[in-house]
Amino acid sequence: MTVDALEAEPDLLPRLGAFARLLHDVGMDAGPGRLASATEALAAVGVGDPAAFRDALRTCFVSRREELAVFEAAFDLFWSTPNASPLAGTIPGRSQPLPLSPERARAWAETLGLNQRSAPKPPEEEIPAHSSGYTHQELLRRKDFDQLTWDESEQIKRLLQQSPWRIAQRRTRRLRPARAGEVDLRRTARHSIRSGGEAMHIFRRQTRVRRRPLILLCDVSGSMERYSRLLLIFAHAVARRENVETFVFSTRLTRLTRQLRQRDVDVALDRVAKQVHDFSGGTRIGDALAEFNRRWARRVLGHGAVVIVISDGWDRGEPERLAQELERLRRSCHRLIWLNPLLGSDGYQPVTRGMAAALPHLDEFMAAHSLEALDELGRFLAGLDRRRPQRMGLPSAIH
């Protein structure tokens, strides 16, 4: 079958274009290139077999695992509706909610000739199961960052954005020409041909250096309320220039890397407030780290990453779990640093159960209560050396 043969189904190509628009609306990449390959694919498998039809389109439009469920739902919705030829009636719908805004959902229902009941529904707001907090009540409030005075927050933002922090570099395995280093046989040989095989000049090359990735795990639970806003500005200031992944946690772990890449600090922080429902709930650090270790560690901890946990260590979970997950985390990164805002206050002793359990598993334990403390952290990160730290008992910071 050729593309021409698809003309036996004159409606199909426009329908396919409309389907690509639906995929686009639910956040997938369905540009002209993919549409063209979908057309070719349908020409190759034909339109008689619903399963092959679905498999072919999936192969062309999906490009990551997370998109699979969305694709299936969109496919069910689109190709089983009365307006969609030629497959109407042959596709059993599974009616999963699609990530569409209410307006877009209404528009699509109209396009597809659906009645209100079978129209796509926007996904329900996800309410996490009951979890404990120091307030004995889940504080699923969507907090605004309006408690710092405007002057203060502007000042802090400016200062953070101007600070010259650059995280330390590591050697990669890529080589580049250099004055010193190992002999670059390729260039040496190339040039020695001119002198009849005599190497008049030895060329050399060295491994290239790259900045280390920085991973931030920031506690935004109730006990950290006074600091989380500031520390997210901090995270944001760093994230804009470097290879940084940002996660926040309290009862759950949320990845905020994308939101914090927004150019404007306030827009980014608004998005944070929108996404993190459990701002100021209780903390289960061990659970959050466990989720990080399982879901994210292998994807973001490559290339000699430095991990910074920002928390006061007030943990509602089991200290053993926290210790176990921290140990695991430390073994998969270059350096594990814990910032504790309380460390700056006079007479602070790391006596909370969580903090006490955590200490033996950290490479560094530092303060994070003021700009001055963050500056010190910036200097420290810039000075990280290539070697792994010697890992043993309690870190020096608390002696």
Added chain:
Amino acid sequence: MARRPESIEEVLERLAAERYVGDRPLATAIFLALKLGKPLFVEGEAGVGKTEAAKTVAAVLGARLIRLQCYEGIDIAHAVYEWNYPRQLLHIRLMGEGSDRERAEREIFSPDFLLRRPLLDAIDNDDEVPPVLLIDEIDRSDEEFEAFLLELLSDFQVSIPELGTIRARQQPLVMLTSNRTREVHDALKRRCLYHWIDYPTVDKEVAIVRARAPEASERLGREVTELAHSLRDMDLYKVPGVAETLDWVRSLAALGADRLDTALVDATLGAALKYQEDLERVRSGLPELVERAQAAG
């Protein structure tokens, strides 16, 4: 010479004939990759049979398999070509003083002095059947290499300054695999057809075990598969893949087991689990797990 499959069903049958238990979506993806001449990007957790799929496709087509294993820092010298410098220098020396420089250059920059790496091999092939190029674990390479691949996969040509541009006379079938240790760039994915290989269902995995480890008894195969599936539901750092199930079945069969037995399972647990914490956690509840797997099998 093997014929190109003409339909999705034929792909499926011929995969099965090579003892690869696939499913229709995978067969469709392979069929389309052949038909549309596009690279196939196969993603999935470690040990679900991505590399095996590429090897099997090569066998099905009667084509040569050219494999490029990616790693951090892989570059053109390791992936495409390199001049054989020691030989070149030796050659110049042998030509002696006063020889014609232009002639010398012409001679030493000829195909005889070229070390062909997998990508050049795949592009510059005279095979009867176009080869299958497997670019394995692309997620382990870095962005520079990805950018280079993107170029290569759109033109199927390689420039060697001293020799000129080498264009593929016949395109290889390209399969890329990724374990998703990082996201591969969208531009590269956009060039490819995509297929996600999930963990198989129990029945499908039993069929895989039957096909790949025929020396084990059917009962052992089913019980180990049940056990592997219950481990996949546990909260472990690294759950066993299909490759681990197969290793496990083979280990137990080698020890003479024809059904599960707690002591033997304990002794061979390392075939399935690779982290100390996971081993400890599973060992603590092993008798119940084995019992449940036996009941289910």
